[in-house]
Amino acid sequence: MDELSAHWPTGGGLAPIVRVPGGELAEVAGAADFAVLPVGAVEWHGPHLPLGTDLILAEGFAAHSAVAAGHRGVLFPAVPYAACPGQTRPWPGTVAIRPEIAVGYLADVIEGIVAAGFPRLLIVNGHDANMSTVRAAMEWVSGRRRASLLLVNWFQLVTPAETTEIYGPLPSRGHGGAYETSGVLGFDPDAVRLDAVTDLPPKPKLPVDHPYVLVESRPEPWQGWSGHISLANVAAGTRVRELAGGRLRDIVDAWIAAPLPAPPTDDPPGKES
Template identity: 85%
Template sequence: MTVSWPESGLLPIGRVPGGELAAVAAAADFAVLPVGAVEWHGPHLPLGTDLILAEGFAAESGATGEGPRGVLFPAVPYAACPGQTRPWPGTVAIRPEIAVGYLADVIEGIVAASFPRLLIVNGHDANMSTARAAMEWVSGRRQASLLLVNWFQLVTPAETTQLYGELPARGHGGAYETSGVLGFDPDAVRLDAVEDLPPKPKLPVPHPYVLVESRPDPWQGWSGHISLADVETGERVRHIAGARLREIVAAWVAAPPPAPPTADPLPTDPTPSRKEG
């Protein structure tokens, strides 16, 4: 049968009859899974901020309708959340070990449905570790190409400095994340609900690091210079990040698929053969 693809480039799996799944999977270039969270981001942002961003950018992966064809799976709404946001109202956090197992089952189920290429679009930073652990597990069990993209990283720190100036903009619930939501759902944001809450300065070193603290100061479950965010900047963020996501997907789909996994990665004789001279 011939599958009719929507102009957006993404076909919602929830609308596919079971009898047509095989034809849809054969015609698709990849599947898409948004992963987000239900988490406090301050009085100005919705509790579904990470879902809005994950689902929004997942849709952007096929926005032109001219590139690869994707099948969109329903978003994963709940996630492991940091200790800094768990006490705040509205945060629904699951244990990290539960998150890894749950994501592993979801990812394997999508691959088993004949979608060996799966794009995971992330809107919640804590998902990066749990999603990758699940992806690594599935890739050792089934032949699959699993691509994880975090929307937050699609615009560089240097570019956010160009957009917002020298004040920090990339914190939890800050100007950059607020702009991202404004780019998709401006009615969900209350810019007048808070005043700027300058975040704790980063360590004065140029080297990469990960710092996890119980409760930064200042901190109200969010921090940042919200006065820097507006709808125009949000549309710019959406445009830049969406274009880069589509570029990544196009290159990924064009690459050759991986070989199937093996339970015996070592050769029968691990000693290299030597040619007698």
């Protein structure tokens, strides 16, 4: 068995970077289609969900990314700690870092992976607050390195219309709610305690159709989570995993088929020397 077959014994899939000897890194990076970085959080999601909910989901969906078309991916260890909103920071088990620290840390991690020989990096996110910090870090790295950085949030891969089809008309997409609970059930059902809570309906949305972002210090009803947990089940979790996983693979297929960008430059296009 040659060195590459040892890392991708079936020709494709994800090879963990922690198992790659330093002397084989250049060959593995040269043969890989992309690298994968799951990002999550250690955060309270209610008495029924594990503190590593966002990590379970990010790592679970990351494993789907190289299934289609036999792509060769290299899996980097997940980023476990994140900036967390004020509504979950006071609850037990939440480990929150400051947003400015999160951006700098993520920028260094992303640039390090690109510098190691992986210009294509897929970041699979399981924690909504990461979207802004990861995006800021990606923008910084892309101005310094030739890179194609793809950020996908698993939560957005299933549409609100589809969650309504799965769960019915009651709200299901809140923090720690039926949708997120089902997602964990789809990967690690033993980590969920459905009998630990009764339904805690999320706060109703404002009666307008326009887009908005509302951040409040202590919404009601709220216990660091909210939602109709009675709607969650393993069958729904399997459906969520299949829908979101299939769409992630579609995104990866299209991304890999596209050419890499040109390296960054300090000179704008068309500038005369």
